[in-house]
Amino acid sequence: MAIHPVIMCGGAGTRLWPVSNQACPKQFHRLVSDKSVFQETVLRFHHQPGFHPEPVIISNAAYAGLIAEQLAAIGVTPGAVLLEPEGRNTAAVAAVAARHLAALDATALGLLVPSDHFIGQPETFTDAVREAGIAAAEGYITTFGIAPDRPETGFGYIQSGERLSGKLQRVAAFKEKPDSATAAEYLASGRYSWNAGIFLFRPETMLTELGHFAPGVLDGATRALAAARTDGANIYLDPAAFAMTPSISVDYAVMEHTAHAAVLAPLDCAWNDIGTWTAVGDVSSRPNCPAAIEIDTSGCLVHAREGQLVALVGVEDLIVVADGNRILITRKDRAQDVGAVVKALKESGQKDYL
């Protein structure tokens, strides 16, 4: 009953501009260590007890080359690289992954996991995944509830219900991103955790629940996989079928409806979604930029390409990111607004700088 990591790496956000962009998004960059965030995610499970050594990768076809290159660089052979012609959200991903794994290994567990998060205590995390395997094997779709340390309004929350065993509980409710007051209540109550978007399940469980609550997604994904074109490890989903698949998140499509939702919480594994440059700075263990000069400067994050030198004189709490000819300067408390730069560049037609 191996746990098959299914690593989702098709997304491309805008808040880590200029490094992260459509051509090479966040997860493929060495943001916090000397490996890319995607490579760190793959290696988190590699040769760990209980995990299948050949991860399943699911991404956009545009990133097939990057994926092959980055897996080869860390010596990992993928079980499969499932390639979407376009993004159709996470329910379609879950459906494709579950179909693929069900055909591969009837006893498998699938661990659907984003590739663009940081986990500071990987052993705590993999221990938790193995513990969650108990509930998953019993037919629960098990989520992971990160122990909150602040009234964060940027994440969804999971309300824990009846205890199953150890840290495993039924899910009482999924909660959308709350306002500040609600987030403070959640934090104080101790019954809520952050929804990290990680799911552990038996493929049959996921297929059954998709069949109940999102039959269109299941149907589209099934046909896209059945008509896929295979090229080595790469499995190119059929564009026509995939285009017909409804675009909806697995949370909305399945988790909010199923009676079989469990959560392992609180999980305290130094998780960070590294969604902003400020978050990158908080967890980065990159050696300091060798070419940074700081004069009377404090609390700044400098992220520069090799060969670029950033000099700071008399400034505080700034984020400076230099990526060749594109340079970002913001305050640490404004890092969530960097997406506005991407929007402005798109609106003004300056596509070369995206």
Add this chain to the structure above:
Amino acid sequence: MAIHPVIMCGGAGTRLWPVSNQACPKQFHRLVSDKSVFQETVLRFHHQPGFHPEPVIISNAAYAGLIAEQLAAIGVTPGAVLLEPEGRNTAAVAAVAARHLAALDATALGLLVPSDHFIGQPETFTDAVREAGIAAAEGYITTFGIAPDRPETGFGYIQSGERLSGKLQRVAAFKEKPDSATAAEYLASGRYSWNAGIFLFRPETMLTELGHFAPGVLDGATRALAAARTDGANIYLDPAAFAMTPSISVDYAVMEHTAHAAVLAPLDCAWNDIGTWTAVGDVSSRPNCPAAIEIDTSGCLVHAREGQLVALVGVEDLIVVADGNRILITRKDRAQDVGAVVKALKESGQKDYL
């Protein structure tokens, strides 16, 4: 009695790093307009009534190529380009210039002028130079006293004495850079002006005064010019003779001693020494960087190379200078400390970034 502009362009400061450096200092860059500061200085006098159309340039031999190129680009033929093997300060420059002009035209006036200043009202300035010609023709070394608008501690001051005519006065005293309290007194008294380092004189006057007060400078400069190697407009001063010439400013060597110092003051021609990036920002008429994105940002100066894009999010009163692989971020009120970056780079041996 033409006024011969003698344009000094041999210096290289550090406060406009990363654009200005030893290889291509401030005056040769397009800092405040679509022409270089040197070109703007040359054009300020070009074909103006009373000024000789062929300026004399005096600089370091290292910049001979830059000078030729930049003069050609604006269609100006130099009378001579006097090239120093090394910088020996302004008394030597004055001596070489005076010797050169004395041989050229016995009735000439020489206007020794830095090439790295901004003048916002050039006609006011050239009018003032012509007015100063009255005193210069009578045997005064005439300086120009900029009307101060603040108690600046970064400049030397000139105290006006007995009035000669119009705005022309004898110099009562030259004052070193004052402390804040003294600068405030100077400003309040109305009798002090900023020493802009500009001098108008008959060559014979300068030679006579140098002979009295700095005979070593006069002798070294005379020999360096006599033994110079000429190549077209370029006159390469003799290195051995020039190396023997004492290094001292014309202020210390002559002006503080001579009985023939006059000042035209107050001169209000929107003069700015553009000594810092903040000053550059104050006077720049460059079109805004075409590739700058500002989100919730105010009061920032962005100076970037063509093709480089700087995005600012939620910041105020910053200076951002991007020059290829070298990037400076400072606050407007700290721009005077940028030289510390150059010092740090030298000390750490990172010469590639100088």
